[in-house]
Structures are given as structure tokens and as C-alpha cells.
Amino acid sequence: MPVSDTPVLSARGISKQFGGVEVLSDVDLDLSAGEIHALLGENGAGKSTFAKILSGVHRPTRGTLALNGNPVEVPNPIAAQNLGITLIHQEPISFPDMSVTENLVLGRHDGALLGRVPWAQMERNANELMDMLRVSIDVTKPMRGLSIADQQMVEIARALASDSRLIIMDEPTAPLTPKEVETLFSIARRLRDQGRTIIFISHRLEEVQALCDRATIFRDGHLVETANVADLSDEDIIRLMIGRPLKEMMHRSGAKIGDVALEVRELSLPGKFHDISFTVRHGEIVGLAGLVGAGRTDVARAVFGVAPAASGSIAVKGKTVEIADPSDAIELGLAFVPEDRAVAGIFGTLPVDQNITAAVPGKIAPHGFIRSAIERALAEKSVKDLRIRLAALRQPIGELSGGNQQKSILARWLHTDPDILILDEPTRGIDIGVKAEFYDMIGTLAANGRGVLLISSELPELLYLCDRILVMSEGELTADIAGDEATQESVMRAAVPTKGKHGTGGSPPEHNEVAL
């Protein structure tokens, strides 16, 4: 047997318990040199736990790891690094005030504590690494000024600095723009061609198809399948991840579409969007598709009064209205569930019940004083209706999983009894199982006569849920397609900017020139 057939890493019987609960059971997996290997599964399926065991963040309860055929222990992240295993976090863990160069070398144990730092040589090494990755990052700049994509590049450079043979990327693409994702992929491919092994964790199946050689699917702590990506269809993967076909979970009762609930006419905000007109009817789910940066969120923010438009008008239930700030919008029966719940949605340290009732002070404090009995009753009802999973109502909301936080925010807005709901990427970063529940809920909301404007980057979601799909590109509305006529192709064709048009969109600047 030739040497190269020995797996770079082989895991045998890896199991992990947390407080008596087995979150990972008997995982056997071999990784070969020069492959990009996807780890797939819902949140809590065990893929992240497995990645953390490989990188020394957790220690397995049972089981063994071998590197190149030799048994190894990985007691902590530093040991992992010394063994050539690096975990790259989605939001890179860095030292924002320190230069790129320092971030590359900090913690590497060479030299005495009071030894002199060889600044010039360190900078040379850092530049060499950037050249190797073919990215132009000024290594003397502090990390704070770098985009997340560039910060990830620094993390990858750090893995190369310690000559890591196994690089684990934990959902690296979630915060990136499409262009940045392409850059990351081309670097990942190059690293693979150098014979390194890359573990790629992602929720986005199309990325797995585009990048990975093999995929391993986890469900409920078990490894259910390892196969060549070429042999797996999206349906196969979803079926393996959730244990049943997706179609079964997706069923939408037809709602009766009524009068116009929201009408937007010729809305413009220079630099963000231009001449946007559309309607949302009662009982209708209208999708808003487009690439990241096309101006979708800006339109939603303008309608809700967060950053009002410069010109154009908005009519609610046939009456032209003035929405200068969100309280006007709430008054008119609008609700807006923002995209980044961590920034704009939750009060992380406050308990779940207070988070759920935060938008209806008048209900919980009828005479100016909060009646905790009412607060609790309202929250309890939401928890039951939306199936929010929690330990206690008094639990800080920050401790809940992403999906349950998102449900709580939705619950908050449902208490305002809105006629028009604007949902911005409501299912980003949550499990497929919980997503299905969300789809049910959104369908029910529409069936009850509410108008829903759904912003999403996931086309299948829009195609499945929406009665109509609006498409934005570079700040302009480029298509309005009826739900049953829309296809992935027709939406994407309208979403991708046509050449010769510049400057109207709010797309983020590209500052990561890569020579390929």
C-alpha cells in the first residue's frame, strides 16, 4: 500500500458527552491529503462538535484520533496548531488593535518572553504569506480596519505560517459577499492542490456542490453518510440531514389574497435605491430577491422609517401616509424583523419574556407599571404558539439557539398585531428543521390576512413561499414575477447586474484584489 493512501487524519469511535447528553456518537471518518471535505448537518447535529474535537477546543469522551497513521492527543488549540490543525472561525478571533503581522505571530512559542521582537523579519514573513495567498493586505495595518473576508485571509495565512496540513473552516462564507466567497474558494482550491486537507462547514448546499470533493453528513450526533459530492444531489443531502424529504415539510395552505395593504410608489434614496414601486396585498407573500448589497434591506428600512427615502410615497391600506420614524410605522400596523438579530433585534442579556413583550409596552403596563403576570402570560402564549424551545422564560435570550432567538423576535412583532410584516432574512443561520416551522408560520400569517414582504437570499425559500417575487439589482427593481412562473433562472437573471451600469447600487466595495 503506497504511503499516500494513509489518511491524513483518521477518527475512530469519536464520542462526546456534555452533562450526560451524548452529542456525538461513534464517529469514524478518514480524511485524505488534498481533499476539500464538507461537514453537513443541522445545528446540533454534531458537525461543529466534531470540528472542535479535531481542533482541540473539546476533548472527546471516547475514541481516538490518528494523524498520518500515528495516534495523537489534541488537548487544546495550541496542541492542535502544533500538530498542523487549524480551526478558522466564521468571525475570525483576532486582536483588533494590533497589526496584521502581530496577529500572525502572537502566541507562537519561539523565543524568550523578554526577548526582542524581530519586527522587520516578522513583517517580511507576513508579506511572504500574503504573496503565497495572492492577496494584497497591508500587514502593518491594524486588524480593526480589515473586512471580515480579509480577516479570514489573515487566519488562513496564520494556518500556513504554522504549516497546517488540516484547515477547518467553520461556516466561513456566511458573512462574505459573493465576490469574496469566490476569492475564498479559489484559495481553498489552491491549498488543496498543494496537498492540504480542508474541512468546510456550511449550510449552503450550492457552495458544497461548487467547492467540495467529499461530504460527510451528520444527524443527531451520528455520522449518517460519507460520499463523493458528485454522487449526491441537494435532495439527497437534505433527506440525509433531516431524515425525510424536504417536500414533506413544505406545504402551504392557499390564502385568500385581498386588497392592497401596502403600496410603495417611486421610492428613491440616492446611493441606495432608485424609483422603487410595488404593492403587497392582504394575504399575500411578496418575496424580495437580489444579491447582497442590491438595496433590499435599504428599501425595507425606508418603508419602516428607519432611514426614510428621499422621495416617493407610501400608502397603507389605500391612504398615503408619512413614515418618518419606526414609531409611525408601528402605529400604522407595520412590523419589521431585521436581518441581524444580534445587532438590531435582541436584548441579549434580558430574559426571553421581556424580549418578547418589548414592542407592546401598552399591553404589559396598562397603567404605566409593568404587570409581570400579563408579561408572563403573553410570553407563554408565544412560546407555545411558535414552539420556542427554552429552559425558562426568565432565561437571558442570548442563551437560546439562533432559531429560537429568531422566533422570539417574530413573536415580539406578532404581539403588535401587524397588518404588514417585513421579514429580512428570517431564516439565515437557522436549522432546516426550524426553517420548516418558519415557513409554516409565514404561511399561516398570510392565511390570516396579513401582507408579508419577505427578503431572502435563499431562492428555494422564495420560490416555495411567495405569491410574487420582486427582484432588485444595484438599487433598482428589475423584475416582478408571479410565484408560479418564477424559476431560479428567471430570478437570478434579473438579480445579476448587467454590465455598463455602475454606481447606483449600495454594493460594498471590493478591496481584496486577487490575481488569479
Next chain:
Amino acid sequence: MNSLTAALRFILLRREAGIAVMLVLFSLVVSAIEPRFLSLDTLRIVMLAVPLILIAGMGQMMVLLARHVDLSIGSILGFSAIVAGMAFRDLPEMPWWFGFFIATFVGAALGLVNGAVVTLFRLPSIIVTLGTLSLYRGVLFLISDARQVDPQYIPRPLIEMSQTSPIFGIPWIIFIALTIALISYVFLDHTRLGRQIYAIGSNPVAAPLRGISVVPVTLLVFTLSGALAGLAGVLYASRFGYVNPSITGVGFEFTVIAAVVVGGVSINGGVGTVLGTVLGVIFLGAVSVALPILGVSAFWRDAIYGAVIIIALLIDRSVRESGIRSATLEARA
């Protein structure tokens, strides 16, 4: 021309630029009102006013860099000065320079206690050192019987350190302070341990993941802060010629933190330089010297110090934001 603007930009974007500009503007304004201000003599007075602040400021800076704060240094200074002063008084045969070791050692021990409580019990340093500020002051009253160490007990050579000069008419005490600043610069900017202090303050969560031993480094910064406050304590005896339990070092922490923050050291850790701190200390010294020259009552001093801190924070923020803005523009270009 291009390289000149680039160089100018590099200088202006540094955090020290704001405080340097402030220092120059302040001197110009004051000397416009009272031309006497712009003289070598004033410079000498300013330099004499600041050594204690500069020495303790180096320690405070390291604590702030690690995203902590040491409010207890005023009491540590008083404590160390009293212990050294009592040693001078009660052990007359002790060599006078031994007082340096006593004060520094006592200060280091008190600083270590601060660090130990902060790390062991994972308590916020602002509360812990607020506690020890009062605690150390209380204990120092007890051990000193609330009695002052009178001028006749302070050794002559020690007092002369504030008056005699080895060179250029600059007193010894200023050389000591500048030496401490120089050592701090080399330590913080050019040793691995020094950079680890920045790392801990910049991202306390990531530091242990990168193999940095947070607890020992935290203990070290508090111990150094205490030791330097202790050293400032024996120099207090040198500078003022007495040690009084209810006066010595009272309010000192405020002046030091003001100087360090004015010098651009971030309260949020990870940001700050020795040069900035030195400039901040000199600025505060210049303010304190200018007030009597301008005929402003001494009662105003604390109010003005307080206002200066807030102004410094505002200026610092605008400098930093414009720096980030232009860096972003550069990246887009």
C-alpha cells in the same frame, strides 16, 4: 512631495498627534496671554511637576492596556511613602538608598494583592481597586498611628535628588522618570511579554486561545503598577520632604489616570503608547503650571483636569475616526 505628504499623514494619523497639537495650542494660547509662560524656566517647573505622575503613569498605562484599571495607586503611593518614611525615622542607621527598595517592594506587594483578587475571584478591577484604594489608606493610618514623618527624618541625599543635577541642570528625579519611560517603551514595544499585554487588552477571549497565559500577565501588570506607584512614593518624600498619611498620594490616581487617558491610552484596552503617555503627562503638567501664571485660583485645578479628560476623549475619538475613515478610503481606492 508625495512622500512628504505621506509622511505628514503618517504622523497626523498617529494617536499621539492629537495630544501634541493640543500641547502646542495650549502653550501658544497661554503665552499669548502671559508671555512669561514660554520660557526655559517654565519648562523646568513643568518637568519638576511631572516625574511622579510619569512614573506611576507607566504602570497605570500597562494596566489599562490589559483592559483593567488601577484606582488604588494613590493609596499605594501613600502606603509605600509612609513605610519608607517610618524606616528612615525609626532605623536611622539604614542606608538612605534602601528606602527605594522598601517603597518599591511594598508597592509591588500591594499591587500583587490587587491583581490576585482580580484574577482569583474574577472581579472587575475598577471595583476591586476602588476597594483597596480605601482599604490601603485605612491600613496606612493604622500602621502610622496617623502621624506624619517630619522633614528632619527624610535623608538629605534623598531630598537632594529633586534639587541637584548630574547634567544640564536637570534634577536626578527627572532622569529616573525618563529612564522608567524608556524601559517601559522597550518592554512594551519590543518584547514578546510586552506585546502580550496589548493582546490581552485587545481581545481577552482570544488571548488564551493563542496560548497567552492571561493570569500571570495580569498579575504582572498590577504588580508593576504597584511597584511604580511605590517608587513614586519614595520620590514624593524626596520632592516634598515629608510624608503625611492623610495628604500623601490623595487624589493621585485621578491625576495619573487623567494624564494617561489624555495621552491616548484607551480605557478599552489594547491601545496606547509610551510616547502618548509622556505627552499626556507633560500636558497635564503644563496645565497645572499655567494656572497660577494666569492667575487662576488653585481651586479651579480639579475642575479643569476633569474637563481636560473629557475633551481629550473627544479629540482622541475624532482623530481615531478620521484615521479609520481615511484608511477605509485608501482601501477602496
